[in-house]
Amino acid sequence: MKQVIALALVALAPATAGSVEIFACEPEWASLISEIAGNDAQVTVATTAFQDPHRLQAKPSLIAAIRDADLVVCTGADLEIGWLPLLLRRGGAPELFMAADHVRKLEVPKVVDRAQGDVHPQGNPHIHLDPRNVRRIADALAEKLASLDAANADDYRRRLGDFQDRWLAAMDEWDERGLRLAGLELASHHRSFSYLANWLDLDIVATLESKPGIPPSGAQLASLLEKLSPRPPVGVIRTPYENEKPSLWLSERLSIPAIRLPYTVGGNPEVVDLFALFDETLTILEEYGQ
Numbered sequence: 001m002k003q004v005i006a007l008a009l010v011a012l013a014p015a016t017a018g019s020v021e022i023f024a025c026e027p028e029w030a031s032l033i034s035e036i037a038g039n040d041a042q043v044t045v046a047t048t049a050f051q052d053p054h055r056l057q058a059k060p061s062l063i064a065a066i067r068d069a070d071l072v073v074c075t076g077a078d079l080e081i082g083w084l085p086l087l088l089r090r091g092g093a094p095e096l097f098m099a100a101d102h103v104r105k106l107e108v109p110k111v112v113d114r115a116q117g118d119v120h121p122q123g124n125p126h127i128h129l130d131p132r133n134v135r136r137i138a139d140a141l142a143e144k145l146a147s148l149d150a151a152n153a154d155d156y157r158r159r160l161g162d163f164q165d166r167w168l169a170a171m172d173e174w175d176e177r178g179l180r181l182a183g184l185e186l187a188s189h190h191r192s193f194s195y196l197a198n199w200l201d202l203d204i205v206a207t208l209e210s211k212p213g214i215p216p217s218g219a220q221l222a223s224l225l226e227k228l229s230p231r232p233p234v235g236v237i238r239t240p241y242e243n244e245k246p247s248l249w250l251s252e253r254l255s256i257p258a259i260r261l262p263y264t265v266g267g268n269p270e271v272v273d274l275f276a277l278f279d280e281t282l283t284i285l286e287e288y289g290q
Helices: 002-012 027-040 060-068 084-091 131-148 150-181 191-200 218-228 244-254 274-286
Strands: 020-024 041-045 071-074 095-098 185-188 203-207 235-238 258-260
Touching: 020 027, 020 060, 027 041, 027 071, 027 131, 027 150, 027 274, 060 084, 071 084, 071 131, 095 131, 131 150, 131 191, 150 191, 150 274, 185 191, 191 203, 203 218, 218 244, 235 244, 244 258
Parallel strands: 020 041, 020 071, 071 095, 185 203, 185 235, 235 258
Antiparallel strands: none
8 A cells, every 4th residue: 555655646746947946736636737737837746646635634734735835636526615615714715616617517406404413515526537527627727727827828828739639639549448347337436436327328227425525424334235145246446545345245145246436536546637537437337237
């Protein structure tokens, strides 16, 4: 585990100091920034693939990084609501870019009731696992950078064009591979993979958490075991930062695999950028595809 974390941090380390200081809340946005900004930006990333982006301690080092930042790039949709507002209050008021503002959200609740767990009023925030969303966000991010750093605006737009050409070519391949995964039945620890499922037409037949963000209890797992036993899903998927014990408990009793997907950049040693994130995710799912 320590080796994987080290690899993730190396992959995200900035190569050189740039003219724009950027604070990225999650590794996926640090990776996208590197594609568009290149050496024109110095990026600090707050989390790794092995940290729950819902929950983060507001350490002095992060407050200092926010204070130095010209731009903060985060998911938004209340994913970071538990820690980002505190960092911003203590670290100043840099420019903000919230990726979720630029895509259509899934699972938007009609009624917000905290008794239902960690419900996000704006919808499911795990938007980066649909490559179509990444494409839209890249366009908006490039324009934000161009407006913030007008001297390098042409460079941002040129790199965006190069990225989009490569991304569209990769998407054609991913879409073709995804056809073989349509209808694949899976259980999921949390609603972390809703956008992935929507893109690939996966069928998430059960969620281990009875309520979002509430760890599954023994009673909840026993209920799922009874429900799923007549027709077990192909596997139980989870992120690198989620507790593996509930997935293993259920998978052992259903005789199905517990599958850890990378979820974001750095989620396993192969996932060094956004392209590798989708390549590796598809490769793992293809092992269990129809």
